Amino acid sequence: MAEPRDDQPDDPSADGVAGAAPPILQSPTPLARRQLSLFQTFYASPPVRDRLSNVIDIWDAAPKYATPCRRADVTDCPAVFLERTFSYKGTVFRVSVAPALIRDGNGRNVYRFPTAREELIEDALRKIAVQQQLGFVGSLEEQPIFGVRFSLGLLRRELSRYGHGIRHAALVESLLIMSGCMVEIAYAHRRTAMHRNTILSSLTAISREDYLRDPLTLWAAHFHPMVASSISAMAYRQYDYEVTMGYRSSLARWLHKHLAAVYLNAGMTQPYKLLLSAIQENSGLLNHARVRDRGREVESALKELSNSAFPVIRSFECQAVLDGRRIVDVGYTLNPTAEFVRQVVAANRRQRDRKAGDETVG
Structure with a gap:
């Protein structure tokens, strides 16, 4: 993103943008x-x-x-x-x-x-x-x-x-x-x-x-x-x-959100596995023509996940998928940190409590 100018005033208005009355909402139940x-x-x-x-x-x-x-x-x-x-x-x-x-x-x-x-x-x-x-x-x-x-x-x-x-x-x-x-x-x-x-x-x-x-x-x-x-x-x-x-890269942000959303059984002995082809299709962020180049981009993003102030993964392994001698895909095995596992356990408990509370209210 662009860096702000130091001499720029923090004007809360939008010059050239017409002010419009907000839609009138019905009061929340x-x-x-x-x-x-x-x-x-x-x-x-x-x-x-x-x-x-x-x-x-x-x-x-x-x-x-x-x-x-x-x-x-x-x-x-x-x-x-x-x-x-x-x-x-x-x-x-x-x-x-x-x-x-x-x-x-x-x-x-x-x-x-x-x-x-x-x-x-x-x-x-x-x-x-x-x-x-x-x-x-x-x-x-x-x-x-x-x-x-x-x-x-x-x-x-x-x-x-x-x-x-x-x-x-x-x-x-x-x-x-x-x-x-x-x-x-x-x-x-x-x-x-x-x-x-x-x-x-x-x-x-x-x-x-x-x-x-x-x-x-x-x-x-x-x-x-x-x-x-x-x-x-x-x-x-x-x-x-x-x-x-x-994170510096959009791919690292995508990977972190993906793990938070779908890696519900995270554990120190429960690694998460995914393929380069799935990352490419589901993120829309890998545009290199060669598998090797896409793989390097994913590895760079995974290093962000392991090197942050509060790492999500403690390590990862890459395994090339071959068709003869040609690399056609790459498999990744991600090993979570104890901190990430604690966050997943807390998120799971939050979901259970909310659903139980919703059933009680209903």
């Missing part, structure tokens, strides 16, 4: 309030608790973010879509992303795909919704809504904490991309989409006039409907957000 409280509560000791956030079923597994080269201007061909298939917990899905139409710094109308920059911003917004108690729930046309109130300064500081400094103008651009790019997720062999909406289904910006009238006015955003639905269904798991945000 007691059940919705309870579900939000559960989403904001983690099972961990106080120092660890502050590091945690939630990984969302299916939504966070979907390879919806383009590699940096796909951020390129596609104005001449607005019908270009980012389309991928991915497997999650034994089910095959497809994701289709239409680029957002925005106005760049030169006043041109351009199309932009979401990339790693927008991924980091979404994760930071979800953390703000949890940690800062700025999250809110409600309903709109009988559909659940999960959103967050924030200032650009708060969001920039959250990103900068992990070395992802961003200029004011670039942050506003990313928020517009997230509220303008259409993401459709469906079962691979069905035409009807499960969910079709923008990453931020609603974005209420602050104009300069809004800020001058009331300096305490905040931006507001609604997350994708799949995020809201997952909160209602308790289809999420806690994971180490702080460590994940510290």
Whole structure:
């Protein structure tokens, strides 16, 4: 992400972005309030608790973010879509992303795909919704809504904490991309989409006039409907957000979230195994033509997982899959750390307690 200029004022408004009245939500039910409280509560000791956030079923597994080269201007061909298939917990899905139409710094109308920059911003917004108690729930046309109130300064500081400094103008651009790019997720062999909406289904910006009238006015955003639905269904798991945000590569972040979501039986004698081909298909982040080059990229990401301040894996082994003398795939065996195993055990207990509590309420 771009580094912010030292002389840049922390202007909470968005020049050139029209302020709009937020959609009027129906008041949350007691059940919705309870579900939000559960989403904001983690099972961990106080120092660890502050590091945690939630990984969302299916939504966070979907390879919806383009590699940096796909951020390129596609104005001449607005019908270009980012389309991928991915497997999650034994089910095959497809994701289709239409680029957002925005106005760049030169006043041109351009199309932009979401990339790693927008991924980091979404994760930071979800953390703000949890940690800062700025999250809110409600309903709109009988559909659940999960959103967050924030200032650009708060969001920039959250990103900068992990070395992802961003200029004011670039942050506003990313928020517009997230509220303008259409993401459709469906079962691979069905035409009807499960969910079709923008990453931020609603974005209420602050104009300069809004800020001058009331300096305490905040931006507001609604997350994708799949995020809201997952909160209602308790289809999420806690994971180490702080460590994940510290990774340099998108692939390391993807691997960490993947392990947090699916490695439910983690143990010191229960290693996790996966293939290079599965990582390539499900992450959408490996674009090298040669298997060797893709393998080097995965090994680099795995080293991030083992060398962080709170490592996820203590070691890993690679095994080439051969067709004659040609390497056609690579198998990886990941050995977890005791800290990661403790986090998985706590996440499993959290899920059991929530489901038991939900059955009691029901």
